[in-house]
Amino acid sequence: VWLRFVQATVEERLRKLFEKKEAQAGMMHPALPALVDTIRDLTMRGGKRLRPALLVAGFHSIAPDQDLDAVLDAAVAAELLQTFLLIHDDWMDQDETRRGRPSVHVMLSAKYGGIHTGASAAILAGNLAAAYAWEALTSAAFPAEMVRLAVHAFWEMEEQVAFGQFLDIVGSSAVETVHVLKSASYSVRGPLRVGALLGGGVESQLEALDRYAWPLGNAFQLRDDLLGTFGDPEETGKPVGNDLRAGRRTALVVDALEAKDDIDLSILVSSLGNPDTTPEEATAVARLLEDCGSRRRVEAALQECVDQALQALDSAPLDPHGVILLRALAERIAIRSR
Amino acid sequence: VWLRFVQATVEERLRKLFEKKEAQAGMMHPALPALVDTIRDLTMRGGKRLRPALLVAGFHSIAPDQDLDAVLDAAVAAELLQTFLLIHDDWMDQDETRRGRPSVHVMLSAKYGGIHTGASAAILAGNLAAAYAWEALTSAAFPAEMVRLAVHAFWEMEEQVAFGQFLDIVGSSAVETVHVLKSASYSVRGPLRVGALLGGGVESQLEALDRYAWPLGNAFQLRDDLLGTFGDPEETGKPVGNDLRAGRRTALVVDALEAKDDIDLSILVSSLGNPDTTPEEATAVARLLEDCGSRRRVEAALQECVDQALQALDSAPLDPHGVILLRALAERIAIRSR
Numbered sequence: 001v002w003l004r005f006v007q008a009t010v011e012e013r014l015r016k017l018f019e020k021k022e023a024q025a026g027m028m029h030p031a032l033p034a035l036v037d038t039i040r041d042l043t044m045r046g047g048k049r050l051r052p053a054l055l056v057a058g059f060h061s062i063a064p065d066q067d068l069d070a071v072l073d074a075a076v077a078a079e080l081l082q083t084f085l086l087i088h089d090d091w092m093d094q095d096e097t098r099r100g101r102p103s104v105h106v107m108l109s110a111k112y113g114g115i116h117t118g119a120s121a122a123i124l125a126g127n128l129a130a131a132y133a134w135e136a137l138t139s140a141a142f143p144a145e146m147v148r149l150a151v152h153a154f155w156e157m158e159e160q161v162a163f164g165q166f167l168d169i170v171g172s173s174a175v176e177t178v179h180v181l182k183s184a185s186y187s188v189r190g191p192l193r194v195g196a197l198l199g200g201g202v203e204s205q206l207e208a209l210d211r212y213a214w215p216l217g218n219a220f221q222l223r224d225d226l227l228g229t230f231g232d233p234e235e236t237g238k239p240v241g242n243d244l245r246a247g248r249r250t251a252l253v254v255d256a257l258e259a260k261d262d263i264d265l266s267i268l269v270s271s272l273g274n275p276d277t278t279p280e281e282a283t284a285v286a287r288l289l290e291d292c293g294s295r296r297r298v299e300a301a302l303q304e305c306v307d308q309a310l311q312a313l314d315s316a317p318l319d320p321h322g323v324i325l326l327r328a329l330a331e332r333i334a335i336r337s338r
Numbered sequence: 339v340w341l342r343f344v345q346a347t348v349e350e351r352l353r354k355l356f357e358k359k360e361a362q363a364g365m366m367h368p369a370l371p372a373l374v375d376t377i378r379d380l381t382m383r384g385g386k387r388l389r390p391a392l393l394v395a396g397f398h399s400i401a402p403d404q405d406l407d408a409v410l411d412a413a414v415a416a417e418l419l420q421t422f423l424l425i426h427d428d429w430m431d432q433d434e435t436r437r438g439r440p441s442v443h444v445m446l447s448a449k450y451g452g453i454h455t456g457a458s459a460a461i462l463a464g465n466l467a468a469a470y471a472w473e474a475l476t477s478a479a480f481p482a483e484m485v486r487l488a489v490h491a492f493w494e495m496e497e498q499v500a501f502g503q504f505l506d507i508v509g510s511s512a513v514e515t516v517h518v519l520k521s522a523s524y525s526v527r528g529p530l531r532v533g534a535l536l537g538g539g540v541e542s543q544l545e546a547l548d549r550y551a552w553p554l555g556n557a558f559q560l561r562d563d564l565l566g567t568f569g570d571p572e573e574t575g576k577p578v579g580n581d582l583r584a585g586r587r588t589a590l591v592v593d594a595l596e597a598k599d600d601i602d603l604s605i606l607v608s609s610l611g612n613p614d615t616t617p618e619e620a621t622a623v624a625r626l627l628e629d630c631g632s633r634r635r636v637e638a639a640l641q642e643c644v645d646q647a648l649q650a651l652d653s654a655p656l657d658p659h660g661v662i663l664l665r666a667l668a669e670r671i672a673i674r675s676r
Contacts, residue, residue, distance in 0.1 A: 025501065028501060028515065028519065029501070029505060029510070029512055029515050031504075031505060031508065031510055031512075032501050032504070032505070035500075035501070035504050088461060088462075088465070091458075092454075092458040092461070092462075094454075112508055116430075116432075117507055117508065120429075120430040120507045121504060121507060121508065123426060123430070123461055124430075124500045124503055124504045124507075127426070127468075127496065127500045128496075128497060128500040128501075130465075130468070130496070131493045131496035131497045131500065132493075132497070134472070134489070134492075134493040134496070135490075135493045135497075138486060138489045138490065138493070139490075143482075144481075144482035144483040144485070144486045145482040147482065147486055148476060148482045148485055148486070151472070151476045151489070152473075152476065152477075154472075155469045155470075155472040155473045155476070158465065158466075158468070158469035158472070159466060159469045159470070159473075162373075162462045162465045162466040162469065163363065163366060163367070163370050163373070163466075165462055166369075166370070166373050166459060166462045167367060167369060167370070169455055169458045169459060169462075170369065170450055170455065170459065172367070172369055174367055174369075177366065177367050181366065
């Protein structure tokens with residue numbers, strides 16, 4: 001119920017923000033609302049709103065007596081940051097689909113009749129979303145000193161995610177470092193920390209939240225990896241075999257390649273990073289990853305991460321009701337189907 | 339002398355910042371300092387440091403008795419914002435040269451052996467520079483309330499420049515709107531305003547600075563247009579005919595096309611936006627723009643803008659010494675050769 005309340009409120013505030021931004025952009029030049037509209041389109045397609053929820057839960061676990069109105073404004077920033085990163089990443093990874101519809105660079109390339117123009121406009125749409133994220137974060141009604149601390153956590157996320165994505169695109173084999181920098185940082189730890197700092201969190205509280213956030217961020221990534229191979233495309237909004245064709249070294253792939261079993265991995269090796277891999281081949285790879293035990297081992301690792309995150313909440317110097325929200329979010333992140 | 343002091347101090351602080359960032363990045367992963375290094379490389383190639391100087395002058399014109407140490411830290415942010423935008427714009431405009439050397443996406447494409455990987459890494463380098471700009475701005479030793487106001491001006495710049503560049507790449511004919519959003523905003527008005535807000539500027543002071551900033555921003559753009567056609571490539575760091583080949587509708591081009599003279603514009607029309615335009619043809623176009631009076635008219639318009647900016651400083655509610663700096667900067671922006 002609480003999660004649905006946060007989701008609905010964040011959606012409503014995003015909707016209002018885009019309405020205001022489109023009106024303002026139209027006053028500058030009639031061609032500009034179209035750019036704002038691409039950000040709105042992607043953002044309002046859905047998404048899980050887990051980052052805003054983590055931000056609000058982080059706040060509430062520190063400042064349980066404070067009204068949520070201001071922190072819900074700041075939570076919008078976490079969603080806009082996500083929009084910024086999805087737009088840029090989809091272009092870098094040449095992913096044509098996001099949340100079940102064409103990704104932003106694909107839409108803009110069609111609209112402006114050119115791949116480079118579309119890609120450039122998409123990068124700008126991402127940059128604009130980042131500017132809006134900064135606006136949302138720094139305009140929320142908090143004492144300036146707290147905003148300043150939260151801002152510190154915010155640019156730190158931007159820095160880490162740029163590093164993580166960089167290692168990813170240059171094909172670094174440091175899969176775990178990439179996960180820490182790319183997913184754990186901005187999917188879990190960052191939003192939580194921003195919320196906690198806005199709530200006036202002290203060092204012992206921030207440390208407790210970190211002990212919860214890092215393993216949960218890892219669980220988040222492992223769930224993404226599992227969904228990329230075994231998820232329902234209708235729910236994930238990503239075509240079957242997307243990760244495979246893109247050559248992503250997911251936890252499943254790494255596990256299978258490292259397992260010294262006598263299983264024939266040739267279909268995995270030939271499909272990985274091959275843009276011509278068919279849905280049938282992708283399904284065969286999924287079966288292989290199941291048969292060789294990789295799915296089971298990754299699911300076990302995921303559960304271990306979640307347990308670790310939950311244990312970190314025992315006797316943490318946080319508000320008990322906030323802890324209930326954090327526990328619920330951990331389960332939500334672990335079992336989600338998209 | 340003052341300008342050289344600001345330039346030297348900003349250079350020194352940039353150097354230290356990059357040193358620290360490269361060391362930190364290296365601790366995360368050995369491949370990461372290379373990304374920081376591309377930002378450092380482009381930033382330290384030179385550049386005029388006019389934006390940091392405007393930021394410091396804006397501050398000093400409001401708070402003449404305050405030490406410059408903190409504002410010089412914030413001024414670094416204006417230069418990092420510029421680095422971010424140059425990296426992205428050069429890729430969007432497919433400009434291969436910047437400050438006399440290969441632009442960032444060209445360097446990274448060579449380094450990682452692929453155009454798309456290089457472009458992606460360049461976008462990430464830009465995003466990283468933006469994160470560093472936010473860090474520099476929000477870490478400077480000012481009361482949090484002032485930082486919050488300056489932050490507002492900062493994301494406003496990011497928003498406007500994204501809009502301006504968007505209009506530019508989709509080939510909008512609204513040349514003046516593009517200039518206001520792209521150049522006037524982040525080259526002159528924005529840095530000045532950030533400095534003024536950090537100094538505690540009140541509304542009447544901010545308005546006075548705006549009356550100086552908008553025409554000066556226009557002058558800045560006109561000087562850029564003139565340098566793009568008549569400048570010395572050794573000084574501008576841009577090859578002859580760069581703007582022409584890119585099809586930029588500079589003030590010179592717009593003037594020539596609008597002038598109802600009996601002059602044969604065919605060489606201009608055939609060279610504009612033609613990637614095969616030779617340096618000889620570019621020189622012929624430059625001669626044409628001189629002969630048809632466009633150069634004279636654009637130079638006159640530039641001078642008028644500068645006069646307007648200078649007049650706005652008469653009886654402005656600003657510190658007299660700050661006004662001297664602002665006057666010197668206006669002259670510097672108007673007469674610069676790069």
